[in-house]
Every structure is written in C-alpha cells, then in structure tokens.
Amino acid sequence: MGIKVFAPASIGNVGVGFDILGLALERPGDEVIARKSATPGVRIVKITGHGGKLPYATEENTAGVAALRLLEHLGATDVGIELEIHKKMPLGSGLGSSAASAAAAVLAVSELLRTGMSKRELLPFACMGEQVAAGGFHADNVAPSLLGGIVLICNNDPLDVHRLHVPLGLYVAVVHPHLQVLTREARAVLKPDIPLRDHVRQSAFLAGFIVGCFTSDLELIGRCLRDVIVEPQRAHLIPGFYDVQAAALEAGALGCSISGAGPSVFALCDNSLVAENAAYAMQHAFRQHDIASDLYLSKVNLEGATVC
Numbered sequence: 001m002g003i004k005v006f007a008p009a010s011i012g013n014v015g016v017g018f019d020i021l022g023l024a025l026e027r028p029g030d031e032v033i034a035r036k037s038a039t040p041g042v043r044i045v046k047i048t049g050h051g052g053k054l055p056y057a058t059e060e061n062t063a064g065v066a067a068l069r070l071l072e073h074l075g076a077t078d079v080g081i082e083l084e085i086h087k088k089m090p091l092g093s094g095l096g097s098s099a100a101s102a103a104a105a106v107l108a109v110s111e112l113l114r115t116g117m118s119k120r121e122l123l124p125f126a127c128m129g130e131q132v133a134a135g136g137f138h139a140d141n142v143a144p145s146l147l148g149g150i151v152l153i154c155n156n157d158p159l160d161v162h163r164l165h166v167p168l169g170l171y172v173a174v175v176h177p178h179l180q181v182l183t184r185e186a187r188a189v190l191k192p193d194i195p196l197r198d199h200v201r202q203s204a205f206l207a208g209f210i211v212g213c214f215t216s217d218l219e220l221i222g223r224c225l226r227d228v229i230v231e232p233q234r235a236h237l238i239p240g241f242y243d244v245q246a247a248a249l250e251a252g253a254l255g256c257s258i259s260g261a262g263p264s265v266f267a268l269c270d271n272s273l274v275a276e277n278a279a280y281a282m283q284h285a286f287r288q289h290d291i292a293s294d295l296y297l298s299k300v301n302l303e304g305a306t307v308c
C-alpha cells in the first residue's frame with residue numbers, strides 16, 4: 001500500500017515580492033507515490049512526464065533529497081522507501097515544478113510513516129529538496145505548494161513563513177509560452193544592487209499588496225501588483241512580454257507579471273470570466289510573436305499538497 005500526494009504548481013515572487021512571496025495554483029501539479037520497501041534508504045523507481053530530463057539518483061532529485069533529509073531527521077535511515085514521481089506540469093516553466101515534487105514527497109513519506117508532523121514542520125525538508133534544483137535557498141515556490149494560499153517568507157533561516165488572507169473572487173490566469181528560460185540564467189541577469197528609489201517604490205507596492213489581501217481590496221492589489229526591480233531586468237528573456245502584459249491589462253486583469261523566473265506569465269483577475277479573457281488575450285499576444293503556449297486558469301489553492 002502506497003500513499004499518493006498531489007502538490008500544486010505555484011507562482012513565485014507574485015510580481016511584488018522577489019524570492020519572498022508565492023501563490024499556490026489549483027492546477028497543474030505533480031503526484032508522488034511513496035511505498036515502503038525492504039531496502040533501506042530512498043529509491044526513485046519511476047518518473048513519468050519528464051521527457052527523460054530528471055535524474056533517478058536520489059541525491060540529485062528534488063523529491064529524493066527531500067525524502068532522504070526527512071528520514072535522516074526522523075532517525076529512520078534503516079527504513080526503505082520507494083518513490084514514484086508523476087510530473088503533470090511543464091519543467092522549467094516558472095511554475096515551481098521541482099518544488100511541487102519536493103513538497104509532495106515529504107508529505108507522502110510523512111503520511112506513509114505516520115510521523116504526525118504538520119506541513120509547517122515538513123517545510124524545511126521540502127526546501128532542502130528544492131535547493132538541489134534551484135541551486136539556492138528560496139521557499140517562494142515550495143512553501144505555497146506545501147501549505148497552499150499566498151505565502152510570505154519573512155526569513156529563510158530559521159524559516160518564518162506566513163499565509164496572507166486570500167480575497168474571495170481572486171482568479172489567476174497563467175500562460176506558459178513554449179520557451180526555455182533557465183532559472184540560473186534568469187538570476188544571473190539580475191544586478192546585485194538596486195537604487196534606493198526603486199527599493200522604496202517596491203517596498204510600498206509589496207506592503208500595499210499585503211494590505212489589499214487582508215482587506216480584500218482587489219483594486220489596491222491591482223494598483224500594487226507591479227515590479228520595478230526584477231521584471232524590467234528579465235523581460236527581454238521572454239519575447240513579446242510587454243505585449244502580453246498589455247493584452248492582459250486590456251482584458252481587465254488587475255495586474256500581470258512574470259511567474260517566478262519565467263517564462264510563464266500570470267495575471268491576477270477579480271473573476272473567472274476576466275481571467276479567461278485575459279488568458280486568451282495573453283495567448284494571442286504570444287502568437288503574434290510566433291510563440292505557442294498553454295494556459296491554466298485557477299483560483300488560489302488554499303489546501304496546498306494533499307493526500308489523494
């Protein structure tokens with residue numbers, strides 16, 4: 001008997017909070033199945049939907065490392081675990097694919113071993129797994145994928161994460177253009193220093209966004225969903241980005257920016273109809289640049305990773 005867990009895709013940064021804000025989607029997402037085995041340690045026995053791109057070696061795989069670090073923490077390295085990873089979302093899309101696998105793996109192993117640990121207690125181990133793929137420690141995908149909702153990461157060490165209130169009616173349109181943007185490269189283009197003026201503006205937008213969430217003021221969220229620091233430095237990595245953003249805003253979206261390190265682009269909207277219109281408008285704008293894309297429409301996922 002195995003335990004199957006679904007963990008959702010997520011939008012890192014949410015435009016306003018580089019590396020410190022993330023939002024969980026309802027779909028797409030990954031599934032991980034954990035089973036006990038007679039061989040001690042963690043073995044990855046099956047991966048589907050990855051196009052041969054993900055490693056089976058436990059120490060190189062986000063789900064494998066997350067599960068292994070959890071076993072070590074539990075002092076249960078004599079226990080044998082087999083993992084199956086079913087990728088149900090695009091890799092390298094800016095939708096937190098590796099984070100979803102790490103989040104699903106820790107919850108599946110925890111449930112299998114009946115540890116009684118809360119998702120918050122499991123979060124550090126999912127982060128250790130995600131670190132393998134991301135090459136750095138930022139929980140803006142893994143925290144929302146595991147916990148659900150819109151999550152603010154106040155500190156990485158020790159982890160200090162907080163869920164924001166999610167206003168009713170908030171919908172997300174996501175368009176994933178068929179382009180490759182490596183997170184490593186998208187981070188390498190960023191200047192290490194920012195002008196004080198930009199810091200002040202971005203702090204005000206982040207604070208306004210958070211107030212907008214807690215007061216369910218969707219217009220304030222829209223006014224504040226702006227990135228004056230990272231988006232201008234990364235926009236050139238996504239051909240047609242400004243046309244896509246303009247199309248979303250013209251269709252009535254509250255705001256639109258790059259999802260995580262890209263290339264996916266997301267728009268927040270105040271109802272499902274606007275989200276659908278914005279998504280089609282964004283897709284059309286990418287098509288004008290000869291770029292095909294997939295779209296996802298979703299509410300904010302309040303559950304995060306769940307046992308199926």
Ligand code: HSE
Pocket residue numbers: 012013018019020134138139140141183186187260261
């Ligand atoms: N916040 C990261 C970035 C991506 O924008 O580079 C996801 O962790």
